[in-house]
Amino acid sequence: MVGNLAGKTIVITGATSGIGATAARALVAQGATVVPVGRSPQRAAALSDELGVETLVADYARFTDVRRLAAELLDRCPVIDVLVHNAGGVVNGRQRTEDGHETTLQTNYLAPYLLQSLLHDRLAASRANVVVTSSAAHRSARIRLDDLEYDKRRYIGGLAYAAAKLADLLFSRELASRAKETGITSVAFHPGTVASDFGRDAKGFSKFIYHTRAGRRLFGVVDNDEGARPLIALAGLSDPQQVNGQYFDRLKPDAPTSKQARDADLAARLWETTADMLGLPAVS
Template identity: 60%
Template sequence: MDRDMTGRTVVITGASSGIGFEAARQLARQGATVVPVGPSKESSAAIAAELGVGPLAADYTRLAEVRSLAGQLLERCPTIDVLAHNAGAMVPERRITEDGHETSLQINYLAPFLLQSLLHERLSASRTHTVITSSLAHWSGRIRLDDFSFDRRRYSTSAAYSDSKLADLLFTREIARRTPQTGITATAFHPGVVNSSIGTGAAGINHLIYNTRLGGMLMIDNKEGAAPLVHLATVADPHSVNGQYFNRMKADSRTSKQSRSPELAQRLWTRTETMLGLSTNR
């Protein structure tokens, strides 16, 4: 049975298409006040119009836009009950953003981390449940604190994507470790291999999965991919899933060795704060 979400505010990034779009629709039908965020106001217009709200946007390749988005969310949302970090991308070649970071890392991890940090006081006061879209690809990720942007390593689309999704999972678990002090809970999930626009820039094996007819036959649709996001946004007791990783709808699924290291999660958090010029007192 769907949970009545009346009176609850849900912010979803990556809501202009794919599973974010579908999750926004479903949660609005359950009564939530959904605040959809896309990479541009033009791309967000359709879902915003459907929900009867003004579009919000931030291009995650520009951290200045993430800072602007945080300010707009603080103005619009007195409380945030659920924050879904769902925006993501596969980048076909090594690109360095104007902020000096490899693009996959910035879109998939650094920008969500920055948004979370800038909203921290509001999230803590709201006892927000944070839902983070990770991926089964995290299994092949390797966190290199001294080489985030592939300055020394050979770049590949899949390696950069996998690293960023492993970082998302470690991010989730460090938020969960801090719950007793902050009141903020977090859960990560793998939506499945979804027939959405995320694979547009895929290369190698990921190109075969996302951009061929055979691959399309093996993928799931956006409604099925959105199911874990909707479930986690509506869970009655977020503490019951705090720090967990869902493989689609399977709770507490197995994860890679690096993803289970509390020490690495803490070191990654500190390193990320330094990279983004954030205070380290949270």
């Protein structure tokens, strides 16, 4: 399943903590040229010192950061063999970014979509594989194309997160559907419920899951090493075409999804709607 990673360039967002950092360490050890991306300058500096690589910094709550990141990647990486969209998180309560978007949607979905679009030509030339960190939470969500930002529905942070992860899965599947034209393959995965910094600020029921022994046992919370295993495996695929468009639950392929997650027409319409939201051509 995993090929020779020597000479392969792998870009990982959300790489300065949690499963992203664990995967970056493992892939460097396997010989890949890893370009980690994180939000925290301090953590980026620490990871750079540890791995001996340059870690790039971008806050997905700012599209200016995403555009700068894309320019830095294009300048630095003549080839991008693998792009891992792993950055994301949950915020407490409805918040808006400086770009005017609901924060959970932007950081988990809109920013990766923007980065993908800005890197499209380089990724197509590289025949890249795109790995998307989704979540089993997507099965509780419902996408409404007329209300992606939860302006017309009651805002619940957990549901907003689940909807963003459903959007990520549909994004991956639409990418995969275009592989014959673009050469870019894509696969999505659920890493498990991971006891990482992701749940650090959790409240309510999420706090029970992440921060109590009973919650961690009941919901099968895993550590970063276990949560990173599917990311490492999928980033190192020798033949991504064999699993193009699939959704993995940890290392299990063709994992259960929701009806909307299997809706190819919805995936295409979401792609077009997002491009229109961001003022982008829907070509990638």
